[in-house]
Amino acid sequence: MTKHYTMKMRIVTLLGLAMSSLLFLLHAPAVQAAGTPAGTVISNQVTLGYIVEGVATTTSSNTATFTVAEIIDVALVAQDAAPVAVNSPDTSRALTMLLSNIGNGSENFSLIRNNSLPGDQFDPVTAAIGGIFLESGAQAGFQASGPNADTLYISGSNDPGLAADTSRVVYLVSDISGSLALGDTGRASLSAASLTAGAAGAAPGTTLTGLGTGGVDALVGANSATASTTGSYQVGGLAVSVSKSVVLIQDPQGQTGSTAIIMPGTVLTYSITLSVSGNGTANNLAFNDPLPAETNFVPNSITVNGATRTDAVDADNADFTANTINVIFGNTAAPVTHVIEFRVTVN
């Protein structure tokens, strides 16, 4: 007669994974100020005073004027300080980029993403909910839905327009495929291009007659009116895994191991390996294992990493309460492995 016993097991209160990648820089690196707005008329008039035959006179020159042309310049800067930690699989994970108009006129920009970059272990997948979102301004950070949801970018429909010297946060949102190894990285890039006709990709200094803000001439800036930046994802910034096995069986006849028979009175020794891998800290890590009705806990049988623990709720970090094994680890820095063992008898 062989009985199979299952034990319900769960990890609770795994709160607030402290991942550095959740932090992102609030400020992009300094970019060149846009300068005098396109269309500004700069004028200069000189006055000259002189004396002829004792009479003082003042005369004024013509006014020399010219108009400030538009320089089309754009910058894109990835804002994540470190690779964004993801699971495998995962959905709707955002990379944060800052799109800045560093020219001196208003410009609209088209955006496009590229998932197939070299130098990584996997390609992020354009998210099912959409691959590029524009910060709505309602709440910092990416919101896929809700009252502060960010705006799905649709090329040709809501291309972001930016006044000179202004910026907008853009999110590259990706799904992550399954079966990736811990530590694998996947890179994706975002590119922006000015929508002024003939600007994007043109040689720096190219003049676009009359196409600047307010009809002034526009000049293509140093980066050919385009910009690109790359962000990356990393699998398992922090992962908690649990494996449970029976390491020793002893039946009432004294048989152990594979020769032992599971019957009432048989003692089972369970071993649980709890691993926190990757980088970061798992806050408030706790282990709870409610025992099934078919088993009886063997009093004072809990060990943690080989050291015995009492069953009471006391100074040691384990207890047996309400038919549940509880072990509290608190804030746990990765990587670390804990082994919990205890014994039960079969009813």
Next chain:
Amino acid sequence: MKTLHLAHLILALNIAMVPISYAQQAGSIELKNVAEIEVKTTDAKGKVTIKRTPADKAIPGTEVIYTTTFKNISDKPAGDIVINNPLPLHTTLVADSVFGTNTDITYSVDGKNFATPEKIKVKGKDGKEVPATAADYTHIRWSLKGNLAAGKSGQVGFRAKIN
């Protein structure tokens, strides 16, 4: 003769805007102000040629060369010639770019008090006075040494970078 009346009216307005004593002598000195930019061209052999062209449009960061030409078109010498140039808004004077043969050059940071560079102070961020730099100047004044003889001319000028 409506046209003639209109012409008279315009003339009258012009005179009204200028103090009478000046208007009587107007025309002794011709004054011209030109803004130019430098355009670099590279020929097939790689030789770089810098050519000045009138500033018609320019982007921020461009250096604009302002040249003022003055000519005594009267038949008498002109003395005490003083040229004032309020630097154009949205530009910054380029250091050591001010020129003017046979002139004393002074600067101002307020348009009222003019002095040589070492005597001009501005208040720094901490409120203390620090020597002014070219970027602080708002006006340039050239004072011609001696007289400008009849028929003679001179040039003064500077470079300013578009902010």
